[in-house]
Amino acid sequence: MSGPKFPPQADDPSSFATQSSDATETSQANDRPATKGITRRGFLKGAGVAAAGTALLEGAQVFTREAVAATRREHDGVKEFGPGAIPVALLVNGKEHTLQIEPRTTLADALRVHLGMTGTKVVCDRGPCSGCTVLMDDMPVNSCMTLAMDAIGHQVTTIEGLQSEGELHPVQAAFVKHDAMQCGFCTPGMVMTCSALLKKNSHPTEDDVRQATAGNLCRCGTYPRIFAATLEAAGVSGKESIRNA
Amino acid sequence: MNQFVFADCTTESGALAQLSQNAKDGIVVKAGGIDLLDRMKEGLESPTKLVNIRNISSLRGIRETPEGLHIGPLTTLTEISEHPLIQSQYTIFSDACGNAATPHIRNMATLGGNLLQENRCWYFRSKDYQCLRKGKEICFAFGGLNQYHSIMDYGSCPAVAPSSAAVGLLGLNATVELTSAKRGKRVVGIKDLYVMPEANPTKFNVVEPDELLTAVMIPKPAAGTRSAYQKYGEKQSFDWAIADAGVVLEMDGNVCRRAVVTMGAASPVVRRSPQAEAALVGKPITEETARAAGKASMEGAQPLSMNAYKVQMFPVAIYRTVLLAAGQMGRDPRAAG
Numbered sequence: 185m186s187g188p189k190f191p192p193q194a195d196d197p198s199s200f201a202t203q204s205s206d207a208t209e210t211s212q213a214n215d216r217p218a219t220k221g222i223t224r225r226g227f228l229k230g231a232g233v234a235a236a237g238t239a240l241l242e243g244a245q246v247f248t249r250e251a252v253a254a255t256r257r258e259h260d261g262v263k264e265f266g267p268g269a270i271p272v273a274l275l276v277n278g279k280e281h282t283l284q285i286e287p288r289t290t291l292a293d294a295l296r297v298h299l300g301m302t303g304t305k306v307v308c309d310r311g312p313c314s315g316c317t318v319l320m321d322d323m324p325v326n327s328c329m330t331l332a333m334d335a336i337g338h339q340v341t342t343i344e345g346l347q348s349e350g351e352l353h354p355v356q357a358a359f360v361k362h363d364a365m366q367c368g369f370c371t372p373g374m375v376m377t378c379s380a381l382l383k384k385n386s387h388p389t390e391d392d393v394r395q396a397t398a399g400n401l402c403r404c405g406t407y408p409r410i411f412a413a414t415l416e417a418a419g420v421s422g423k424e425s426i427r428n429a
Numbered sequence: 430m431n432q433f434v435f436a437d438c439t440t441e442s443g444a445l446a447q448l449s450q451n452a453k454d455g456i457v458v459k460a461g462g463i464d465l466l467d468r469m470k471e472g473l474e475s476p477t478k479l480v481n482i483r484n485i486s487s488l489r490g491i492r493e494t495p496e497g498l499h500i501g502p503l504t505t506l507t508e509i510s511e512h513p514l515i516q517s518q519y520t521i522f523s524d525a526c527g528n529a530a531t532p533h534i535r536n537m538a539t540l541g542g543n544l545l546q547e548n549r550c551w552y553f554r555s556k557d558y559q560c561l562r563k564g565k566e567i568c569f570a571f572g573g574l575n576q577y578h579s580i581m582d583y584g585s586c587p588a589v590a591p592s593s594a595a596v597g598l599l600g601l602n603a604t605v606e607l608t609s610a611k612r613g614k615r616v617v618g619i620k621d622l623y624v625m626p627e628a629n630p631t632k633f634n635v636v637e638p639d640e641l642l643t644a645v646m647i648p649k650p651a652a653g654t655r656s657a658y659q660k661y662g663e664k665q666s667f668d669w670a671i672a673d674a675g676v677v678l679e680m681d682g683n684v685c686r687r688a689v690v691t692m693g694a695a696s697p698v699v700r701r702s703p704q705a706e707a708a709l710v711g712k713p714i715t716e717e718t719a720r721a722a723g724k725a726s727m728e729g730a731q732p733l734s735m736n737a738y739k740v741q742m743f744p745v746a747i748y749r750t751v752l753l754a755a756g757q758m759g760r761d762p763r764a765a766g
Contacts (some may be wrong), residue, residue: 225487261440262432262447267432267477287435288477290466310467312667324533328467333435334483377533401530 185381193254265333272337276301287333291325292316294332295342303343303372307401314399318342323381324396345380355379358413363387366404374400378414388418430466430476439484440644445482445610447480449639455629458482460503460643461539464480464528466548483539488643491515497649502541502605506594508657509530509540519647521656521675521754524595524734525597526576528765530658540583541642541765544605544622547633549669550588561586561630567734577671580727580743582696586626587692593620593673596693597658597697598647599701600675607636623698644708652679652686655753660693661746662765670694670765672742676754683713689749695739702726707745714755716748723748 210221258264264348274294283298295301295318309328320343324421346353352360355378365371374397380387381396388396393414402410416417430454440446448456459465462483469475482488482503489503491512498519499508506691509515510527527541529535548717551571552558558592559565570578570587590596598619605622614749617635624632636642650656654679662668673693678684690702704725712718723744752758 205634205726208723241631260443260446262436262438262443265435265437286432288430288432311463311534312531314531317533323536326533329463329534330537331462332465333437334462374501396532399533 192270209424240415272332272336273331274340275338276340277342278339285332287331289332290328291318291330291332291335291340292327294335295327301342301344305369305372307369307373313370313372313373313401314377315370315395315401317326317376317400318374320382321382322380324377340394341376343376345376353379354417355382355414358417362409362413362416364406364409365402366406370400370402370404374402374410378410378417381414382418386418389414390415430469433476434478435481436478437481437685439482439486441485441487441608441641442610444480444485445479445571445608445639445641448641449610451563456480458589460542461505461537462542462629463538464542467549468554471554475634482641488541496646496751498647500540500645500647501587502544502645504701506535506538506540506543507532509594510535511564513571518650518654519597519601519656520596521600521677522594522647525593525660525673525675529593529660531653533687540594540645542550544593544598544645545636545642546591548588550586561626562588564631567571571733574735575733576738577669577692577694578733579696579735580732580736581731582700583624583627583731584627584697586630586697587699588626588713590699591625591669592699593658593660593670593693595622595699596673596675596691598645599699600656600658600677600689600691601641601647602648602689603647605642606646607640608643609637611639616646619699620701626697629725629727650677651679653686654678655680655754657750659753659761659764660744660765661742664766668765672739672746674746674750676747676750678709678714678754679757680714685709685712685714685718688722690751692726692743692747695743696705702747709751714751714757716752717756719748719751719755720744722751737751758761 269284269286271282273280273286276299277307281299283294285294285302286299292304292306295304304318304327306328307313311326311329314326316326317324318327320335326352327363346356355375358367359375377397377400385392390411436447455702456466457476457479459479459481460483489501491504492499493514505527506526509677510523515523530538550570552560553562557567561568568586572730575587579589604621606614606616620632624634658675660670660673662670670693674765675691682697685691689704690705692700692702708722708725726743726747727740730741749758749761753760
């Protein structure tokens, strides 16, 4: 397999290094592995960081005074951050990433826009569809309705972090085997939810799977295959081989 | 979402000091953040500062006391619905929390946030409609789309009470503790926590801007108490209730000594139905008395142009939940959850 590594340069911290200015973020986008011409993903990412840069500049004008003193003021157990970008460390898929974000950044945006991990999908952006599911300390949450600030100090697992040493997670493998998707937009969220269920309950019934995925919407209606895949993953992998990481 | 200062608090006193600094201008408390982020993303609110109380560990957890239960407002809906003691002794409450929203939202959403969330009327939730609840003259629901709105006691605004946890807590006669840095603590019953629209259309609850909800207390149920909660919606999972019912029965052998029937999506604040309760007290719980209670609950109902179906739904929801509480019927497979 050739082509860009995904996520791009995940093991090279410099490519994810924190940049606060428009210029550096754009150049970061340009430094991505060479692909021929303009790719859809490359274009969208470039447009995204350009927009983020503009918002940052506007913010800087409005909140100049606060931005200067933005880093922290502490009193009686209260630390204030922002409104401008501040350095934040997030533990994602077992690796610590330092990034420069505004407090209003959602976890979904921190992952997708700042860390380039676009495996997490934002669908409804309000909570009810669970398309953006990631795990925080093994608990499924909606990353679109979670501020990145609230993920500090927690272990975040995304779809990119589910496989180990190039081998698919049993739930991922079972989804492939059962063709448990059509358009695929709900799939990362579904897989995260089902993997979290198996970690909590290694021998679920179909009703347990239904309950766990009660918030994950699939517009294509592949639920029967999702249930079958998850049950098979439970049976095949058993208690022992379900990853602990 | 607009930019804001994020004041991350680790102590109750620190958070209260933040709220008392400048109680009026754009300072908002953030716990789980689900309803707040929703309002901010919709452009309904643009706070300048979020006082994050989510990391105050003293406001989290479930404690058994001689009087009953003491629950920290930051306890999540999942933690409440999975708690063995709440499941067995306070079933109405665990089921009300366990059937709200989606599993993922319940992992994040807190009890305090659920109780103090704002209403879900689509006119209120759209920044394009300047309605009565936003301090303007007009309610759009009366003459507009109102299939999910109130059927009783709505006065000037028929938006329904959104909190299902409150349906459980009202049934158990719970109270909440509100704390202010200046005025100290006060205890308010769940029934007095909410404000009727005609009293003040722009205020959903009695919590003042400098106050924090610091505890929820539930008295220990009397011996022989059984309870249940069921929610009915358009979808089997994750939707808002279009009718939900909570039932608490204190039984004396076969005879019902005391009954509490609560309803969620019927009126602008969670309500008890004295008529339904009267139909049960002093009688054995049978299909007949349960049906009578359901029917009695709709006394005085005045449905709007599109929600007369709710007048049919509540009696069934109450009938089935009375029998579930009495142990005479299993969970309704048609109930949402």
